[in-house]
Amino acid sequence: MASLTAKDVQRIAKTKKREGIRRLNEHFQWNEFVGDSQRQLLHQEFVYEVLMFAVNRGFPWTATAEVARMSNELLPDLKAHLHFSCCHCLGMERDQAIELIAERVSLCLPSLSQAHRSTIFNFIADTYVSHQQLYQAFLTLPASKTPVVQLTVEVPPVPLKLCEGMDINEWETREAMRRLAAAQEEKQAEIRQLRERTGQLQQERLEAALKDFGVSLEGSWGKQAMEKIIHDFLQAQGEKMMETIMKEAALIQELFDLKIQAKAIAQPDPGVSSQQKTKK
Numbered sequence: 001m002a003s004l005t006a007k008d009v010q011r012i013a014k015t016k017k018r019e020g021i022r023r024l025n026e027h028f029q030w031n032e033f034v035g036d037s038q039r040q041l042l043h044q045e046f047v048y049e050v051l052m053f054a055v056n057r058g059f060p061w062t063a064t065a066e067v068a069r070m071s072n073e074l075l076p077d078l079k080a081h082l083h084f085s086c087c088h089c090l091g092m093e094r095d096q097a098i099e100l101i102a103e104r105v106s107l108c109l110p111s112l113s114q115a116h117r118s119t120i121f122n123f124i125a126d127t128y129v130s131h132q133q134l135y136q137a138f139l140t141l142p143a144s145k146t147p148v149v150q151l152t153v154e155v156p157p158v159p160l161k162l163c164e165g166m167d168i169n170e171w172e173t174r175e176a177m178r179r180l181a182a183a184q185e186e187k188q189a190e191i192r193q194l195r196e197r198t199g200q201l202q203q204e205r206l207e208a209a210l211k212d213f214g215v216s217l218e219g220s221w222g223k224q225a226m227e228k229i230i231h232d233f234l235q236a237q238g239e240k241m242m243e244t245i246m247k248e249a250a251l252i253q254e255l256f257d258l259k260i261q262a263k264a265i266a267q268p269d270p271g272v273s274s275q276q277k278t279k280k
Contacts, residue, residue, distance in 0.1 A: 004068055006061035013055045021048050032076040047071045053123050063112050070108035098125050180262040187255040198244045
C-alpha cells in the first residue's frame with residue numbers, strides 16, 4: 001500500500017467526494033473496523049473531511065498529507081479511550097477528548113506552523129464536541145444487525161419524445177379501429193368454427209342413422225330405401241339445423257355491425273368535422 005504523498009493529495013482534492021474517498025482508501029490500512037463496512041466508511045469519511053478542510057484552508061500539500069495520516073490514527077485512539085472509560089462506567093468527558101486531540105495534533109504535526117496546528121485542532125475539536133453523542137455511539141456501541149432487504153423498484157415507462165407522439169384524438173381513433181378489427185377477426189373465427197362443427201355433426205348424425213338401420217355409406221341400397229332414410233334424418237334434424245342457422249345469422253349480423261362501426265370511424269361525418277373546426 002503506497003504512502004500518501006503531496007501529489008496524491010492534489011489528485012484527491014480534484015475529485016468528487018465518492019471518488020476521493022476511494023482514492024484515499026488506497027493509501028491507508030483501515031484495520032480498526034474490519035468486518036464493519038458502515039463504521040469503516042465513516043472512518044474514511046472522517047479522514048477525508050479533515051483532509052479537505054486542510055486543502056480548503058490553504059495548507060501546503062505536504063502538510064495536508066500529514067494531517068490525513070494524523071486523522072486516520074486519531075479516530076481509533078478516541079475509540080480506545082472511550083472503550084476504557086465506558087468499561088469503568090465513568091464516560092469520557094469532553095475535556096478528555098479535547099486533550100487527546102490536542103496531544104495528537106502536537107505530536108503528529110510538528111512540521112506545521114502553530115497557526116496551522118491551532119486551525120486543524122479547532123476544526124477537529126469543534127466537530128467532535130458538536131457530535132459527541134454520535135461519536136460515542138459510533139465508536140463504542142456494538143454494530144447493529146439490521147437485516148438488509150433487497151427491494152425491486154419499478155419505475156414508470158419512459159415517455160416518448162414530443163416529436164414522436166400523436167394527437168390524443170388520433171390515438172383514440174387508432175385504438176378504436178384496432179379493437180374493432182380484433183372483434184371482426186374474432187367473429188369471423190366463430191363463424192368458421194360454427195360451420196365446421198355443424199358439418200362434422202351432420203356427417204356423424206347421418207352415419208349414426210345409417211348404422212341404426214344396419215347399413216353403411218358404402219353399402220348398396222334401393223332408391224326408395226335410401227330416400228326414406230334421408231327423409232327421416234332430415235325431419236329429425238330439422239330443428240337442430242334451424243338453431244344452427246339462426247346462430248350463424250346472428251354472428252353474421254354482429255360482424256356486419258362491426259364493419260359499419262369501423263367504416264364510420266374511418267370516414268367521420270363531414271358535418272361534425274366542420275362544426276369542430278368552426279369551434280376552434
